[in-house]
Amino acid sequence: MTTAARTPSSLYPELDATALGAFVTALESGDVTGLAPARAAEIAELRSVAAFTRGKVTGADGDLLDAALWRHLGTRPRPVIVMPSPWTGLGWLAYAVQATLFAARGYDVLAYSARGFAGSEGRVDVAGPLDVADGSRALDHLIERSTGPVTRIGFLGDSYGSGIAQLVAAHDTRVDAVVALSTWGDLGEAFYENSTRHVAAVRALLGAASKARLSPQTQSVFDNVLSGGDVRGTLRWAEVRSPFTHIKELNRRQVPVFFAHAWHETLFPPNQTLRMFNELTGPKRIVLSVGDHSGPEMSGILGLPNRIWTDAHRWFDHHLMGVDNGIDTEDQVLSEVMWSKTLEPRPTWPSVTEHVQRLHLADDGELGDEPRTGWTSTVLCGMDTPATVADRIVESGYAEIAGRPKVYPTDDIDRTVAAVWTADPVAETLRLRGTPRLRVTYRAANPGSAFVAYLLDTAPDGSAHIVTHAPFTDLGSPPDSLISADIELQATAYDVPRGHRLTLVVDARDPFYADANLPRATLDFTSPESTPSYLDLPLG
Template identity: 25%
Template sequence: MTLGSRNTEAQLVSVGNPEPTQWQMYDRPPSFTHTVALPNQTITMSDGTKLFVKVSLPGFSANNPEPGPFPVVLTQTSYNTSVGQFVPEVGGANEFLVTRGYAHVVVDVRGTGNSAGNWEAFGDREQADYLEVVEWVVEQPWALDRIGLEGISYLGITAILTSQHNHPAVKASFPIVPIGDGYRDIVFTGGNVNATFIPSWMALVTGLGLLPVELLATDPASFLGAVPDRLTGALLDFQVPTILKALLGEEETVFDEGFWEIRSPMEGVDDINVPTFVVGGLFDLFQRSEPLWFERLNGRVPTKLLIGPWTHIEAAGVPSNGLPRDGVPTLDVLRLQWFDEYVMGLDTGVDDQPDVTQYVLGLERYETATNWPHPELRAERFFLDSDGAMSLDLPADGGEQSTLQQPLNGLCSFSTTQWTAGLTGLIPLPCLEDNRTSELAALKFELPAIDDGIYLNGPMQADLWVSTTASDVQLSVRLDILDPDGTTQPITNGLLTASMHSVDESRSRFVNGEMLQPWHTYRASDRSPLTPGEIRKVSVEIFPSSVWVPPGSSLLVSVNTSNVAQGVPPLLTALVPSLLGVMTLHTGPETPSSLTLPVVPVDNLQLP
């Protein structure tokens, strides 16, 4: 079954299993020698707000663009086009594409960079702007009515949302690490507010917009009002109020209400009718949703999925994304072939490229498949035993293990690297790469890999029977490869506050009769604090991954009571029902704590 969303229930699907294809190189040399910037301009929206835009055209000298018309690449950024001149990944002209015959249009979304207005992070008015920008582009004399949308992170999200308007000029989309569900992916994972990335990201967008210096030369009157508008918007209207509401537990923010539906692009996935190539990362901020985009688009429009071993900034090439590798081309080449086929209208053979390409941890290589989840996936339930073992057999006797509830666990773990978008990964601290230190007090379970090892590919679920001496408990479930020398390699993790355990089974993913990915409701009316001593089953969603655990190593599962890097309880849940106490995990026939894993036959891999 697929995973549902707020507006759709899970659906039964029939998955075929043809042979996967391998990557074939594509190459088209430059047809122009220069990327030529036109004078800066503004676009006036229907409400009078002016958006700042930079246009780059192909040319044969530094100051003389060719007149065109050209097919267009459109990027819409919140990170300031002025910065994009020096860091193209956040909103600058892509010379690789422009010298191959594309015009590149880059726009500051409202309230950011050099654009006027107030920023509200994918709010209704900003999303309406996307369509008006497309309409402006096709009216320009240098533009054909053939547009490709692209970008990384925020820029990739604007590409996804713009494609949902279904303007006939939009022919293709190439979003890199795009969000799907803002609430579940990152902001309130498991009912916990992300205090690591989200505040710093909002500060970054605000800071990069405080000095709209290029606007001074383009529109001095707008410049004089821009900085006060930025400060007022940040302090009183959106950024600071939103963070405070989240931390203080304001119900319309901390529960899954309309605010989050608007900012969850996956809710509009069925409106997309253009070919879409999705790039994701196994350790990205939006790790959960990137393969879901492929799943929901596959069979309706041409779509491809590439998932690398990346954090958020590594997907952008900081310090490197490691491509080309194992036959997989660079992102520039992949984007060129995608746009050449669907925007420029060339015959590139892109349909014959692999549909799904994933890096497999442990194997340390890219592998291709015909679908996601993997066509040969089976959901296998492994029961936890009080002696630390994992088995397909239900333990004959009941047992329990307890640990002190620690609100600050995970400060120095690989989760810190993931949820700072990869920034702390640039710091050579062993505890940021090996999770042993952060899991010293965790309850641990091992599944040894024998024969040809264990191959997991897809989402996962932990069903934990727990009790606490407090009124609530965070449950952090972490998966690692445990090597023979005792070191660990991170795979993935899940986080859930037990009082938010309500699951809508009609929207959850089932595979061969086992629930493999729960859909939590996160409604205020469904929140249910625990009575001290009450034993409750809590299903924790563990974000998808692809990993081969080699023979001699083990799959290590750690159950802990917090992961502060990924999320902290808002004050609504942290102070009223205390989280300080002792958590007990129950196992055995009556309380069968278990993990359901996406097991794929190892013969699907090319083992060394």
């Protein structure tokens, strides 16, 4: 396995089990010795109004789920929040600080470890029917133990818990609002983007669940994604576990949903979540940020100031408590621009893009304004290039958040194993806003073929940063046939500085994805007169 596909041992590298354990112990005992002043103050505030207990929730099939309860002692009516755990061996412990903050604001809160993780019985069902039933059972448990009437109900999850939260809301009519952080809308698209298997993402999930107890079906599905077996069966499995499949139920009840996502998300790429967001008809909001999976909201999980969690609190305060805090009047979309980190509100996702600029792929390696047809650019398969999605899943996103994005040496890209097209230097800052689209035609000598397209921002010295990318795989075309690929690159909000150039790189191998090409095969990229090859840039 190459560096770029290195499997992380955790999807949450900054979470400190020892520190979170000490926080929970202090919640139980009241002894805050050794804790930071801010954490000690949070515990004191919580203990003055509510009680904290650990326990078990009886889930589907009688499996006992590890859980924690933050419960107020008064009998007045109040809203409640259920928090299914992320994909981590820490289980509900990951939410200890945030659940405490919600409880201090007046909510009863129950956080639980998803089946198969941490201290919960059962086997990992990957947001399947058992997990949905567990969510409803957890809500039953919380309602039964609330000392007063329950007014309104929210489900909140990060990553794995966010998918479960959406699915429970679609199936359980008691749920009034959802917060889904680093989530998915279409799990099949996340695993098979443009028919390309996301093998590094599945390896990362398996690595992070090394101590979890996977169901035989879950293990079989993950093995199939890695090996390429039973694609149709895996897509049927994923369909049930995709909130997008159940969107009619969310829309019928107009369930308010708050999303937060990262532009360079490597587990659940943003386009499939944006498709889910765009189809929702109830109150909705999405925050898109620099980084990778769960990175933008991580400081809030740790209890530090975080704008995403601030908005999550405001979302529930308005939709569950009825607080007139203005979040219902704010724009639906809030984008953090790479690399300035400017926050740009827009009323809807389509309004992010004001117009589209088309650049045509030419035979001399240029991206130009006029179609240039009849040329051929040959790429040798089986060889990696410096153009890759990232060095490491999740961790590369933390470097981006810290202002240290990966640098791509474009001069080192071998033009025999990659096709490269470069635009003229931009005269003024180029504001990319939305979803770029690539149409390209190629000839493959073999029945299976694949490529990955990268859009780079290249400085005058040849160093570059990645703007966005997308893979493409074709498994059905006859040998030596022309294949037309018309694909969306992942959505972006990126400012290309004056004097920089946009560079499009297409190569045949990236360790993040399964490689459908035969070693030493070739892909001949071209631009027929009937279907010229081009790149559409969304501008704002």
